[in-house]
Amino acid sequence: MERLSPAQIHLRKASAALAHSNEQVLLENLNAYEQMLYLLARHKKDLKAIASMEQRASYKKSILHHYLPWIEGALSAGNGKQDNVLMTWQVWAVDCAEYHLALQIAEYAIHQELTLPDGFSRSLCSMLAEEFADAAKKAQKVQKPFEVSYLLRVDELTKEKDMPDESRARLYREIGLLLETAQPETALNYLERALTLNLNVGVQGNIKKLRKQLNKADTP
Structure with missing residues (x-):
């Protein structure tokens, strides 16, 4: 560890005080x-x-x-x-x-x-769709809860806005996965829409499972 002489300690304290005073003067001149x-x-x-x-x-x-x-x-x-x-x-x-x-x-x-x-290279709406989707995906991977209402609100806010199909597909994928148990029909709609937007979004297995589940429920 560096050992400072009393003179060096004094100099550093004086320099810090001067920097602080200069900053205060600068801030006073800003709106x-x-x-x-x-x-x-x-x-x-x-x-x-x-x-x-x-x-x-x-x-x-x-x-x-x-x-x-x-x-x-x-x-x-x-x-x-x-x-x-x-x-x-x-x-x-x-x-x-x-x-x-x-x-x-x-x-x-x-x-x-x-x-x-x-x-920031992305558009506002693209960033929202991707970042909220990523947050939901991370939460699911570590088995932590994530409010699907957050994703649904992002969808509502950005529905009429332009963004890359891949960004919206990521959002729809996570909505569908979060709704699989509670609202399987709605989940299937979101997952099918995600697949339409991006064939590589990785939901084919979930779609197949939900279709089978819903068809079975409709069978007398």
Whole structure:
């Protein structure tokens, strides 16, 4: 471990204090949106130093409280302006399993035709379909519950929007799988639709099983 002389310790403390004071001056000269972008940039820098996706998600959840007042204000104001702080949290909310918040933002963002910030390659609707589908798929693989209502809400919000067929097929696949037991007929409809959109979506076995089950139930 590096041992510092009293002079070096003093210099580091003085440098830290100076950096903090410069930051305060900078922030005072920024408007509220610019201040939030500045905070977001700092947190993005911290995230780059984290390799684990699990730890990244945990970090995002831990900093959410810094942004909630801004997010709630943006949603209630409803001015329709592009907001990269809000739209970054559109993605991050899914990442850290804040699904209700993600859907709140999505409803507003889709209605106002907002876009994801630079650096995100997918469209908003494609991202929602894929990320929610992936979250449901992961939960099922580790035998954890996942609310199908989240996926149904994504479907409702994006039904009339354009996205790659493969993205929608992934969403429909997970809806169908989650509904297999409780609503087999509805599940079959979603799985058949998923297969129509993407022949490689991997639901042929489930479709065959459900058709057999439903045909048997209809037999006197």
